Amino acid sequence: MIVHFEPASEEGIASIVRSAASERVTLAIVGGGTRLGLGNPVRADRTLSTRRLSGIVNYNPAEMTMSALAGTPLSEVEAALEAKGQMLSFEPMDHRPIFGISGEPTIGGVFAANVSGPRRYVAGAARDSLLGVRFVNGRGELIKAGGRVMKNVTGLDLVKLMAGSYGTLGILTEVTFKVLPLPSATATVVVSGLNDAEAAAVMAEAMAQPVEVSGAVHLPESVRGRFVGGSLPEGAATVLRLEGLEASIAMRAEKLAAALARFGPVSRLDAVQSKLLWAEIRDVMPYADGTRRPLWRVSVAPSAGHQLVAALRLQTGVDAFYDWQGGLVWLRMEAEPEAELLRRYVGALGGGHAMLIRADDASRGRIPAFEPQAPAVAQLSERVRAQLDPSRIFNPGRMATAA
Template sequence: MTAVHEPLSEEAAARLVQVASLSSARFVIRGGGTRSLFSPPEGTEALSTRALAGITAYNPAEMTMTARSGTPLAEIEAALAEKRQMLAFEPTDLKALTGAEGASTIGGVFATNASGPRRFVAGAARDSLLGVRFVNGCGEIVKAGGRVMKNVTGLDLAKVLAGSHGSLALVTEVTFRVLPVPETAATVVVSGLNDAEAAAAMATAMALPVEVSGAAHLPESVRGRFAGGALPGEGAATVLRLEGLAASVAVRQEKLAAELAAFGPVSVLDAETTKALWREIRDAAPYADGTARPLWRVSVAPTMGHQLVAALRLETGVDAFYDWQGGLLWLRMEADPEAALLRRYVKALGGGHATLVRARPEVLAATPVFEPQAEAVAALSAQVKASFDPSGVFVSRMVG
């Protein structure tokens, strides 16, 4: 059984890492255990952030919060909700997809740069990160960034750690920006569009001065698995979210609906249904089906998404839906993950990133889960790794 270390303080964690850097010990970092597909690699030990928990500073007026990395995400969101504030990037919760147990932590959110539907207008998780405290691979405690936006010292260093999947350092504390919860929300639904028509409709919506905060396309194969099967209209559903003050949303909703009527039948969802729908889009709920069928999270240019799906459908069985105006695809394969085929098409359509989110253990072991890096990028990544963790103490097993 893999040994699990649960340091009670940042200093204790630093001592553990320092000893490991002078020996052959290697650690995988464990938060809530909800964002990892793999068992710890042979010969590694787990370094848990579970005891490094708690909100250490929260200034609603300045819209900033500081919390230790092991703080449960639910605790963060509950504290923000009391002040009607939120994490603008809508961190994903993929436990239902992967069958993971445990509670997601704020450290895990930033380690995987977990970003949901609002990402294409509000930025990713890393864009909300203001500062971090971390233990590097030499066992040194380092602080980067600060608690207010104007303090940018070390901010780039903090952003390097966001999305590093626990491979560079043990993040012990994070400081991040929050935003007010919108007063209300509505979703404009255009029914019956094919994937290419939906891409055009979403592009039209994004070009309008109506401040769309969510743009997704749900093909007919999946639309019945959203909102309890109660989405209005027939066929596929192209959905566009508006948020803000009630009077503003009403005006923008009317303008958007009028513009999109040229594409197909238009209807509108109320605030409660909107909230539930976009939570399901965020978490790829239709594919939380209790199976281990291969599931990919693919990021490409918004205009290329429907072309990628069309190409794949000519050669393999695939089910899909689109977020981020078509730039984020959730692809479920029927049997084989078809990694080589998928990545070949991604490259041919201008490039992007394909991450295998779910598959059977033996498939995961035999498939490159992350998009292979170009030679120059891989060389730069190696230099960054050597700077943070020269002895290779930290071994990543996390996925976004």
């Protein structure tokens, strides 16, 4: 039987880690347990959860910063921000639908996995909002980023290292991050009937317009009908989000629609429809289908996304839609993960990052979930981990790289 720890303090976490290090016992690090499917399976002797380390430590709306303990539910953080008209700009995805699980996402888990949504390509990733961290390293020492110099990692940004480390470098206990004002209005301009290549051109044109598009996504016909109760027009939908003041939205939407009218029929979703649509895009709802069919998150150049999917369709059965102006491809394989084929095509198209998000247990056990690192980067990663977790007790087997 695996022992499960739920300490309620930093010192409690540090004590457990010191004991584990001295006994050479490995620890699976979890928050709310909603992202256990990310990365390769962790095989550890014991589990340590931060869910009892919960609460907002400090929130200064005027300075647009918040500090919260790592186990604080994400919903609690977002509710506190919304009450003051603010938000997490990077729009973190909720992984529960695609994994078909329950539980409560935590703010520590968001930053540990660097979880970002549709606004990332204009507002930055989760790590770009992270200002400071407190964490327990593999020796059971409490580290505050910037307040302690770690031997042989001098010059490296510990805050950025912890974001996206998936619990392999240390146990986050507290995070400090910046927030932004909530937009007072939202609208979505829709261009209908485009194929994937045409949509890539339209999204590029939209981003070149002086209208501040905060979301650019193409939904092929295969997924279009799975959004917002069918409120999107018929045909494939290229959707472009505008946020800001109501008067500004009206003028910018009109200007954008005029610029794109030559590409196809243009329509508009109102604020209620937009909110629902972008939440479903964020959470990849077309593939929250109750199956374990392989699901990939592929980052490439915006012009390469549709080329990647077209090449794969000649070899295997795939379904896909495009976020980040085409630079993020959510790709579901109909049978096998086809990791070698996918990564070979990604390399041929200029490189990128292909992360296996979901698959059956056998596939997750044999396929590297993260894009293999270049030798020099892998050596640096090992040096950093040797300093922060010398006994390799945290999340063995996950093999994370920053995404």
